[in-house]
Amino acid sequence: MNILVSWLREYVEVPDSPEDLARTMSVRGFSVEGIESSGDGDAIVDFEVTANRPDCMSVVGMAREVATAYNLPLRLPASPAADSGTKEGKDGGVSDGVPGSVIDIRIDDTDRCPRYVGAVVDVHVAPSPAWLQARLQAAGVRPLSNVVDVTNYVLLELGQPMHAFDLTALAGGQIRVRTARPGETLRTLDGQTRAMTTDMLVIADGERATAVAGVMGGGDSEVTPATTTIVLESACFDALSVRRTSKALGLKTEASMRFERGADPNLPLVAMQRAVALLESIGAGTLRGAIIDRYPAPVQSRSLRLRRTRLAEVLGAAVPDGDVRRILRSLDFTAGADDDGWDVGVPTRRVDVTREVDLIEEVARHYGFDRIPVTFPPPAAAPRPLDPRIMRARQLRGVLTGAGFSEAVTFGFVAAAAAAPFAAEDDIVPIANPLSETFAVLRPSALPGLIDGVAHNRRRERRDVRLFEIGARFGRARGESQAVACAWTGLAAPAHVSGTGRDVDFFDMKAVVERVCETMGVTADVTSHTVGWLAPGRSAAAHVGDTRVATFGQLAREIAHTNGLSDDPVYVADIDLDAILRVGAERHIRVEPLPRYPAITRDLSVLLDDTLAAADVRQTIRHAAPATLIHIIEFDRYQGKGIPDAKVSLSLRLTFRSSERTLTDADAQTAMDQVMAALTAAHGAVQR
Amino acid sequence: MPEPVDRATIEALRADFRARLSSSATDRDLQTLNDDFLGRRSGTVTGLLKSLGTVPANARRDIGQLVNTLKREIESAIHDRRAALASSRPPADAVDVTLPAREIPIGRVHPLMRVRQQVEDIFARMGYEVLEGPEVEDDYHNFEALNMPPDHPARDMQDTLYLNAPIAGGTWGAHMDPVPEAQVRAATLLRTHTSAMQIRYMKTFPPPIRIIVPGRVYRRDSLDLSHTPMFQQCEGLVVGPGITLADLKGTFEAMLRELFGDVRVRLRPSFFPYTEPSAEIDISCQSCGGDGCGTCKRTGWIEILGSGMVHPAVLEAVGYDPEQVTGFAFGIGMERVAMLKYGVDDIRLFYENDLRFLEQFPV
Known part of the structure; x- marks a missing residue:
């Protein structure tokens, strides 16, 4: 959220420099992504607003936080008193409106739209005054025309998304808030024709949908230079409905981003009054008739109990009562104290505050995490035994690095073609939404990744490569299992002045497999075993009883070639750690007497x-x-x-x-x- | 006519011989020395003997004796030095110890695993149980039980990779006897954090608990300098009576100082759906000592992990009573720690498995 510091100072007279302001707010829950100095002592500070705080996606919202952080008063923007417009129709969404009104507003789906405030304004469409354009530009919004700019200005200032329709484009002078009809389509402001589904909320006129509610307006009712009368919308839409629609349409807007996080149902009228006042003050238009407010079930503020003991229990600090009261009130909560706590009224804009612990967070945030003492949790129960998988991995790391293998870490997904030789097609687990073809399926073995690692090193003039990886692999039938994979190419015995080196052969890899088995406490029998990814005549399996615990041998030449490896043999092993754990008995070490007679x-x-x-x-x-x-x-x-x-x-x-x-x-x-x-x-x- | 031989000539030769003898270190040097002084044709002493005839008769006998004494002296000195050299000569089967060793190949532990083991050890000494959980998870364990129901906006923070069809669920608990009521559900996604394991654990054991869960996690992120679609996390959970935010603070001041050395630690309010209050934990920037530099974006601080007090809804979801127990949870990325500790500026290096990179880490 880009905040222009001079705009912020209209509501809270924060004395600090933009840099100090950024520092202060970043320890109050608003990280600063960047500060852009605008030259004249002003600056734009980019505050990161977390997903739970839609109320801070506005200058006033941030100002309230700044005022609390600095213990300063907050001055709200000037707008006519709440009763200066004519509210009516609180009894339901089916009213025909004010007699003589040119617009008829009805909410058909009050679950998805709890409130709709509309107003008819006669306008002279022209560019906005320079100050207004400058503020929009500072926030990264392109000025278009006075009417559209005012809606964007109020969005930035108060956080209320607004929309302007050209009245002449609304058939029957009607606004209908309803779900889309089967097969209904709508051309949005970005020029795209959108196919709507019946669970999507739209703003329709007497005949057809003309805006996607809470997401984007329609091209057909767009404000143009020729527009003379508009209908202004300031509404509250259900978070889930907007979120689903925005996702389904692949359309993310400033409006949808606010609605989907949760909007304040008590903001639309304030925002409408502010917008009308602004339009009138810049000479862009005049309200015709009354503001129409459809709000069948007004939302009351929530009450929560904050216990003094609980506050101390969660924070490990006793926050003075005065601080609790000051913080809550400054954030616009009401807080009535009694002997053991406070009855707290939560402003409706605070959709994130639903439980006592949320109030504790508010207090802690502005009391300052830096003032929380430093303690250490008391000793708990005796620890339970370590996960044997972790101990096993550590042991294997020691044994395999000791055998000259370096540890690799490769991704859990591979290209389908790389996986294919290592499992039956119907046992491979594809990813539904892969990033790319390279990461299309879960790996059936760590070997494709290791072979890729061998090839990577070979391309960098490294002939002798020994790599291993310990980790999960996946199959449709048996799910996730743990394995260790090894790959070895090049020298087995390094060259030395005393004699030439020797390249790896089958028996070197057999030794590795046996060493791993030995480390895990099992003795395996090796037999010839044919498998597609190993070269015929140089492929084997290790068994303990009937359980196969490893498959190893020389990598099939086609696979080596596919990976750009030369004819130098690559020996590989895939060792099933879960199988070993299953067949391995716990080792009880018993010493035998030493032999007394010669052999x-x-x-x-x-x-x-x-x-x-x-x-x-x-x-x-x-x-x-x-x-x-x-x-x-x-x-x-x-x-x-x-x-x-x-x-x-x-x-x-x-x-x-x-x-x-x-x-x-x-x-x-x-x-x-x-x-x-x-x-x-x-x-x-x-x-x- | 050659110069007449006199005492001064003889003494000069003797001094010359002594000097050259002291700088003769090899058999070859000694042979040259012998030839130069005693050589039959051109040896200087031999020459003296040959020219004794030019010495006046009355001195000839004395000078002759002096020259012969010098000759014997030289012979004896060279002989002694040869014997000394021979006795210090290495035996016939001696080796040149300066030749390179015959290599005993040794591999390296991957830097991410190096960091992971260090983190595991720090927590293990603080009495934490260390365990692993499944990488393929179900929606309940990965999201729902962690206070992220379907359509929760926070799910956008973690773009998830889904399986195209469910497969058999996680393997945790396989080592236990009896296998705990395993909460087995078919797996539908790749876990986006190891927090899923916290739910499995809490549903199996009553409080108090103190665990860390290291492991691989997955997000739908493209590869670039600072993102990989799979990365290594270590999450932890402490639940018991009277666990406070102050305890969280104390734990991480101790833990991060052990991991990074002498750093300052701060907590910054943040948001995670499964913790309340939530905090990012920063350490003072080690590149600039906290004054502000490019590494820390001029803030003097480096974000290192996310944490918070366990949300009561999470405790309720596993059947714990949030009025009786509180707790804190945290998650730390191994890549981030390793990048800071080892000065790695491209996260992809961890996944290329280039031996030139891996071999920079000590055995």
């Missing part, structure tokens, strides 16, 4: 089919060997010269140990014979 190792080389999984071989060995087998590790896998086609030579080292005695060579030999026999029987293995 004995034996190596074994066998020829096998090259498609046989190492895990299967290990399982056969475990079944066949005695319980003294404590460890198996593959240490060589060879294909090539000397090995038949489709065969592989696999070398394993087996470690045996007993907790009861030292094992002998004979024990080991027996065990190895059993193992070899089982491998031959199960897999046709041949010892080398």
Whole structure:
């Protein structure tokens, strides 16, 4: 809200400079967006008026706040006494009006329009006087003609939206406040033809809609240089109705912005009198007949109770009674004190004040937040356990940064094409009103974002990239779930003078997945697993029992290429943290006694089919060997010269140990014979 | 004819040798020294010996002795120095310790998470429970229960992203046994603040409560220098008997001084539908010390978080009695804190995941 300081000073003689005024008001609830000095000692201060304070969207409204902040009297603008115009028709909206009146005003929908004040004015349309134009311009409003300028002036001064119709354009000399008829259209002042719906309130004449109530006037009844008689409107429209209509039409105006926040039903007549007085004083027109006021159910001011104890309980400060009374009265509340508080009458313009706590805020605001003491809340109950998701994320951050991964944060939504490879089409969750195609669907995995991060770094000449992200992902079927995603490309072992580096391969990423599982307290079995976003033959899943906890491997080349990545392999993993949390048992750490007898190792080389999984071989060995087998590790896998086609030579080292005695060579030999026999029987293995 | 050899010549040679010996640090230096003085062809001492014939006969014996003494001295000194050098030579398997280390790769925690952990830790030490809530929410938890019924103008303050069809609702409570009556509703929107979680929590636990809820939130904002459609928030809630605005003030004076160092803190009245009274909290501008500069738009203050006393309507919505308990609530943006703390002037840097940016933050 742009406020011209000299205009403000008409109502409150604030001595401060515009800068000091801005400083003072910003700690009274009105932040200052900017101060524009106009050169002659005057300035325009742009106050931010919060959504709950439509009453301050005017110079007088702000003046009342300034007067309270500075403890100065408020002088209201000059207008004839309230009874100088002729009010009539308080009994309902169906009156035919004053006998002899040229206009007939009726409200058909008193819920959406509780009050309508109209007046007929004979006018000489011409430019406004310079002072009036200057004030409008200072507030950012373009001067048009004396008639329209006066309506805008009153809007800025008092906050009451007004409108002027050309009387000759009103069929039947009628004003009907009614909802739009089915299929009704209306050309608004901006030249657009608007299709109205039956829940929208319009101002109509005897035949058709001629203005969108509380939003914008119609082009057909617009005031023109040829206009000689106008009907002035000063009304109160329902906030919700205006808000819905403005939204539906995509039409936001100075009027709609005030009505949709809540208008004062007791302002329209004051504003009408002010407008008529102004028109007459600048020689723009003369009132014909009486002002017509349709106000079937006058709104009374609300009464609230403010308890002294409650005030202190909420603020933690004892505000002196004198301050409470002064603040409330200065803001135009009535405050009658008794032993334990005040009975407060709320002015009808204060649509935001509906409960005791709203009064407490008024007092606190002008008493000054800076005068509230500083205390500390007393200790509460013993804290409940920490959210395990937060602890888990912290642990993972430590483990993954320790493994060389930097943490990424990417958006929760991605382009539909980026999401497509990672979930079935019917499991992807589109956003109804996305900002752009780039943010069209909720991410089914953090991987699209990470791959984008890898590509971003690659474009900036960074070949070695390790990124991870911990966060939510979304699916239509199971909703939101937590995952950690990793992406790794470039070197695994950095180059050094002592030897060349080595690029990442499948087993590096497998180590990361296993490390994450280990951190979360589960041991997973890895098996081959085909999925569209991973390269065939280099894709795997990790399971705990029947639950899949991770999918990982080399990113499918098409996806890499789509993201502008070269042929360097990118290894990725998507680890389901919720699944791990589900299958992971709470860890009770129990120490086992250290071994008392030495271990004995034996190596074994066998020829096998090259498609046989190492895990299967290990399982056969475990079944066949005695319980003294404590460890198996593959240490060589060879294909090539000397090995038949489709065969592989696999070398394993087996470690045996007993907790009861030292094992002998004979024990080991027996065990190895059993193992070899089982491998031959199960897999046709041949010892080398 | 060469110069006649005399005592002065010999002493000059000796002094010359001493000087050069003291500046000889390598085997190569010593070899050169040896050659220069004792070389068979051009060594200076060798030359002296060769020219002894020119010395008058009566002095020849003495001079000859002196030259030979010098020769032995030089031989012995070079030998000793060689031995000393050899004994200080590194062993054959020595390494050049000035070569670069073999890198142990280490990643960095994202600056937003760094700030978040710091905020979590400050509040945890003040006895707050730290928890997360779902990012997809329903209208009730995100708006209605927070005193923002449909068509409330304040909804315009938070332009919302909606799902095109409802999906399964939030996951909060999954870690608890038994799972609290979860207030499960189908999710229809991306939460615009983590306050939604306050409702879930209050509907599960009686007062007193003291929680913070960090997490991602979403608004329909286009990307620019200071806006992203997703950002990181941390909201908090304290409810109990006798919680006051003064408590809110004390909490944030302590909290913001811990987060930013020696700053002044002020409360400024504002408006949020779910708090009354509401306050923006400012810290004194660290760029200018509060005198006014470009960073603080000449006000000397930087807005850092929104807060207020919990609106009685919010307490009523979750079944608390506002006559028995009061509380305060707040929300702080991690991006804003990180931008101020680390001097970041473009919010988009947090979401590009450029390693040149991330690696500027210490391990």
